Amino acid sequence: MDERRRRFETMALPHLDAAYSLACWLSRSQTDAEDIVQEAMLRAFRAFDGFRGGDVKPWLLAIVRNCWRNAGADVRRRAQTALLDDGDASLASDEPDPEASAMRTSESRRLDEAIALLPEEFREALLLREMEDMSYREIATITGVPIGTVMSRLARARAMLRETWMARNLA
Amino acid sequence: MNCSEMLRTQAFLDGELDDTAAKQAERHIENCKACRAFSASIADLSDMLRKQIPHHRAPDALRRRVGKLLDEAEEAADPTPFRRRNFWMGALSGSGGTALAAGLALFLILPPSAATLAQSVTDAHVRALMNGKTIQVVSSNHHTVKPWFAGRVALSPPVADFQQQGFVLAGGRIDKVAGTQAAVVVYRHGKHEIDLFVWPAGKGALPGENTTQGYHAMFWRGGDLNFAAVSDTDWTELRKFSGLVRAEPE
Numbered sequence: 001m002d003e004r005r006r007r008f009e010t011m012a013l014p015h016l017d018a019a020y021s022l023a024c025w026l027s028r029s030q031t032d033a034e035d036i037v038q039e040a041m042l043r044a045f046r047a048f049d050g051f052r053g054g055d056v057k058p059w060l061l062a063i064v065r066n067c068w069r070n071a072g073a074d075v076r077r078r079a080q081t082a083l084l085d086d087g088d089a090s091l092a093s094d095e096p097d098p099e100a101s102a103m104r105t106s107e108s109r110r111l112d113e114a115i116a117l118l119p120e121e122f123r124e125a126l127l128l129r130e131m132e133d134m135s136y137r138e139i140a141t142i143t144g145v146p147i148g149t150v151m152s153r154l155a156r157a158r159a160m161l162r163e164t165w166m167a168r169n170l171a
Numbered sequence: 172m173n174c175s176e177m178l179r180t181q182a183f184l185d186g187e188l189d190d191t192a193a194k195q196a197e198r199h200i201e202n203c204k205a206c207r208a209f210s211a212s213i214a215d216l217s218d219m220l221r222k223q224i225p226h227h228r229a230p231d232a233l234r235r236r237v238g239k240l241l242d243e244a245e246e247a248a249d250p251t252p253f254r255r256r257n258f259w260m261g262a263l264s265g266s267g268g269t270a271l272a273a274g275l276a277l278f279l280i281l282p283p284s285a286a287t288l289a290q291s292v293t294d295a296h297v298r299a300l301m302n303g304k305t306i307q308v309v310s311s312n313h314h315t316v317k318p319w320f321a322g323r324v325a326l327s328p329p330v331a332d333f334q335q336q337g338f339v340l341a342g343g344r345i346d347k348v349a350g351t352q353a354a355v356v357v358y359r360h361g362k363h364e365i366d367l368f369v370w371p372a373g374k375g376a377l378p379g380e381n382t383t384q385g386y387h388a389m390f391w392r393g394g395d396l397n398f399a400a401v402s403d404t405d406w407t408e409l410r411k412f413s414g415l416v417r418a419e420p421e
Contacts, residue, residue, distance in 0.1 A: 005245050020229035034233050041237045045244055108223035130220045133321055136187050151178045
């Protein structure tokens with residue numbers, strides 16, 4: 001293994017989970033997400049010489065996002081309709097109380113649906129912030145928009161999600 | 172309900188404001204009903220998202236496939252692996268070369284010495300003070316500081332407030348200790364700042380108590396983490412502080 005590969009593995013591979021998670025959220029399919037991540041890791045490795053220091057994670061997530069945007073029209077269309085093909089239904093299984101666990105799972109599923117209803121640019125801003133703890137500047141870099149736009153998208157995403165969530169809970 | 176300051180309030184909650192702006196925002200939120208309600212709803216939502224939403228882990232099969240892809244890419248990118256190997260074989264041939272290689276390997280895997288650690292932690296502390304960049308997330312609320320670390324560093328440092336004992340949580344940042352990424356929880360004690368460095372424990376020994384360039388540092392290990400509290404405050408206070416941190420359940 002050469003030095004470049006070793007550097008890439010120590011710097012980029014720790015973010016494989018984050019890359020996969022983002023791809024899952026964008027494509028809403030674990031199968032498509034795997035394809036996107038493979039493509040993204042390969043591109044990242046090839047472009048690694050051009051990486052000029054700083055934090056690897058936003059750089060890598062930007063590549064994931066580009067791969068997703070370049071994905072075929074069929075893949076992108078699937079994401080409009082599909083609910084996450086969720087292998088993680090056992091998510092709350094470590095919960096001792098099965099009833100509480102079931103409730104939590106159904107609640108997280110409804111939340112998942114509410115997120116799915118957000119327009120893509122709002123959804124990605126919110127997920128990068130809340131799931132990946134990216135800063136405004138990092139989100140701006142990843143999504144290629146000014147920081148002001150990130151701020152207003154986040155505010156809109158939060159307001160919309162809250163509205164949908166409340167409406168669904170009342171229904 | 173609406174307020175023209177809502178984006179600033181949001182930025183405050185997301186830990187995006189510097190010290191001065193954060194204080195202004197905090198004052199505004201105290202006096203603005205709309206922003207108070209807005210803050211509460213953002214905090215609820217964020218809490219719910221972080222608790223309820225699965226963070227997908229990359230499947231092992233994917234991890235393996237990525238490894239294989241990289242192998243192939245590496246081979247394709249390197250047209251002369253044979254010649255390069257020859258060069259090293261040549262350079263290291265003979266018993267001298269083997270001894271050299273063995274010595275080199277030994278040197279590379281040696282953990283940083285206690286002296287290196289002491290110097291490195293003080294350097295990081297001083298560098299941050301001089302740049303005025305000791306804090307990347309400003310907050311006196313450990314519910315804000317702790318999750319901030321989550322996506323940024325591969326460990327979860329204990330974050331607590333010891334306000335009653337005179338050590339006020341001020342925020343956090345990411346820094347480096349002897350080349351390893353560390354979470355730094357920043358506290359204020361009177362006019363002094365205390366940096367609590369937390370990083371994964373390795374094999375090397377820790378320095379214990381130590382004074383470098385006038386800064387005191389206390390090192391200890393807790394579980395699989397190393398801790399170092401660094402400050403220009405006096406020893407009594409620093410010992411009191413580290414006692415509080417060590418008594419805190421993780």
